[in-house]
Amino acid sequence: MRLIKWLRPILLLAAIWLGLGSWGFLVHKTVHQLAVYKLPARMAGFFYQNMDYLVNNAPRPDTRRNQDSTEATKHFIDLEMYGADAALRMPAGWDQAVQLYTRDSLLKYGYVPYHVLFMKEKLVQAFRSGNKDSILFYATDMGHYIGDANVPLHTTVNYDGQLTNQRGLHSLWESTVPELDMNNWNLYSARKARYLKHPDQAIWAAVRQGAALVPALLAAEQEVSKRFSDAQKYRVRTSRGREIKSYSPEFGKAYAEAVKTEVNAQLLRSAELIADFWYSSWVDAGRPDLNALQPYSKQTKRQFRQEKQYYKDNLLIPDKLLLSRKTEARESE
Numbered sequence: 001m002r003l004i005k006w007l008r009p010i011l012l013l014a015a016i017w018l019g020l021g022s023w024g025f026l027v028h029k030t031v032h033q034l035a036v037y038k039l040p041a042r043m044a045g046f047f048y049q050n051m052d053y054l055v056n057n058a059p060r061p062d063t064r065r066n067q068d069s070t071e072a073t074k075h076f077i078d079l080e081m082y083g084a085d086a087a088l089r090m091p092a093g094w095d096q097a098v099q100l101y102t103r104d105s106l107l108k109y110g111y112v113p114y115h116v117l118f119m120k121e122k123l124v125q126a127f128r129s130g131n132k133d134s135i136l137f138y139a140t141d142m143g144h145y146i147g148d149a150n151v152p153l154h155t156t157v158n159y160d161g162q163l164t165n166q167r168g169l170h171s172l173w174e175s176t177v178p179e180l181d182m183n184n185w186n187l188y189s190a191r192k193a194r195y196l197k198h199p200d201q202a203i204w205a206a207v208r209q210g211a212a213l214v215p216a217l218l219a220a221e222q223e224v225s226k227r228f229s230d231a232q233k234y235r236v237r238t239s240r241g242r243e244i245k246s247y248s249p250e251f252g253k254a255y256a257e258a259v260k261t262e263v264n265a266q267l268l269r270s271a272e273l274i275a276d277f278w279y280s281s282w283v284d285a286g287r288p289d290l291n292a293l294q295p296y297s298k299q300t301k302r303q304f305r306q307e308k309q310y311y312k313d314n315l316l317i318p319d320k321l322l323l324s325r326k327t328e329a330r331e332s333e
Helices: 005-018 024-036 041-049 051-056 060-066 094-101 103-109 112-129 132-149 169-184 199-212 214-225 249-259 262-284 298-312 323-332
Strands: 234-239 242-247
Touching: 024 041, 024 051, 024 132, 024 169, 024 262, 024 323, 041 051, 041 262, 041 298, 051 132, 051 323, 060 132, 094 103, 094 112, 112 132, 112 199, 112 262, 132 199, 132 262, 169 214, 169 242, 169 249, 169 262, 199 214, 199 262, 214 249, 242 249, 249 262
Parallel strands: none
Antiparallel strands: 234 242
16 A cells, blocks of 8 residues: 555654664665666676666565564674774684684674675575576675675664764664755765675775774764754654654754765765675676576666666766665655
8 A cells, every 4th residue: 555645754754763774774775776887797787677676675684683583683793892993803704703702792792794794605606506586685685784884883882872872873874864865965986896806804894994983973963962952953752652762854954964975975885895795796606697597688778878877977866766766756656
């Protein structure tokens, strides 16, 4: 059933309050689409023809948390719990990390970079097998975890600002700001997919880069808060007899201005790294012929070339070609 128009803003705000999805569903879907445009020609046709699947299922690992008690810690890593300078000192490989910290500790405090590498091996196997469904499944899920590894608040035990009296910061940074500000963002980056000789180093570089942003995003919230009273800063709702506070849209806009292009830049880094991992998995599998799995017609090639030009001109949103926004528009009809 389609959503009634007047209900959509309420449901959107509820989603933000609940913190649905790491990076927010909007960004997870967006980076999967952008990653497709970065792939080489021998991969692009297959991925473009399955873009709807890649985009619509991008949030799937988040929804899986409701049924799988082991899912949550695949999405983050609380670096402080692994000791001083953990981002620089932790082993790149899972086996070495288990020897140093124990498996139980990794499962408790998060292990997203290691899970990305595990998913990469699954995708390599899927490419080798030539199983279309498996390729799409693992490419989609791996992309989600790579996106999470690029979220600064997925690298710290203070993941929601709860330790610094900034509770709600998680959804503010990765959901509220994109929802309010994405129409003004640059979604194009010229970098094409690159082969990763050392994928472990690449995913850890992303984690370190995100972790380095944490102090600044905390400080930005504190600075913006000086201009708002509590009544202006928060919205309050009641759920099951409990009051739940979240940042107001007005505060979200002010925070977006304060962090400038920071969130936009992390979105682009996510898309680039997803494309790198997809491409590297395909190369490591022996560069199988994906056109044999799904033929690529001349008409579809022309459509893809035209769409890539819109992407290069940063016109995906104005021309209503960003699938995550098109989904929202359909739901509001």
